[in-house]
Amino acid sequence: MADCVCQVAGSFPYLKDMGIITAALRTNVNVTVTNGGLVLAGPALGDLSISGYAPLNSEVITCPGNVSVNYNWVQLYDCDTDGKFTVYFVPGGHEKAAIEGTATEQISLEKISCYRSFNASAANGPATYYLDTAHYDGYEFSYSGNPISIPKDARYNNMEISALSEILPLGSKLYLSNFSWSYTPPNIPIVNYSFLFTYDDYTVSATC
């Protein structure tokens, strides 16, 4: 394969038909060379960011809304097993999730607190609108919508997403680190996913 291939984003082959707006993949095997000339390979990690459209089913939502979720992972290294470098993602506690405004029914959250949130500015004239919304914090988040649903156990399990298997390195384990859903009527809601992944089935090579 050439070092770069120019393609049209609209026909991005791996994620077509999923309503993907952007997709960015970075992989990295941490390689270092000692002063003595010894080549050392560290953990193989990567991150994948995807944004896409998340059409509402038959819901009618008249208020805007934003949902954000952060998952905490602690990375632990193991180089004792079979001469391979393995990175374990250990859950760093419950996810932190928040809903501001109105969220789709496709989102489920165990709410624990609620408070008001608004941002009013008359800088562009006194008739400028502002929204007074309710902000909920919670946990036990799940999302059943498109393009990629998120189960409750995403906070302590890796996710298996068949549509992504072609773009990820072989043997990748995918962990969700961030998710957001945002909606401004009458547009189509937009979702953002950020994943971390690790793969131990690799060979350090100067060719792709």
Added chain:
Amino acid sequence: MPDGNHYVTHNYKLRSSGLMPIGPGQFLNQTFGVDDYEITTYEASFTISKSDDMAGASYNGQYVLASWQRLPYLTLDGRQVFSGNMTKKPLFRDESLIPG
């Protein structure tokens, strides 16, 4: 013994008396040679020091201090590597050895 690329440095510890006042604002510092600690630093070794290398554990042990950590890397053929340093028993030397 550890292997791989390494560097040797020396740490000199001056043997001296306490400061002795010999006049207003004047003090005398009398020195009695230096303890010369030879420190070997390994950047990536396949092995680490053994108990027998240490002076406290073996009559032939030459080292008084060792510190090792496994590096978060493997060689391309899957071997673990360690970095660390070992400090030899000090040698008593003349203080004129101290640079500066």
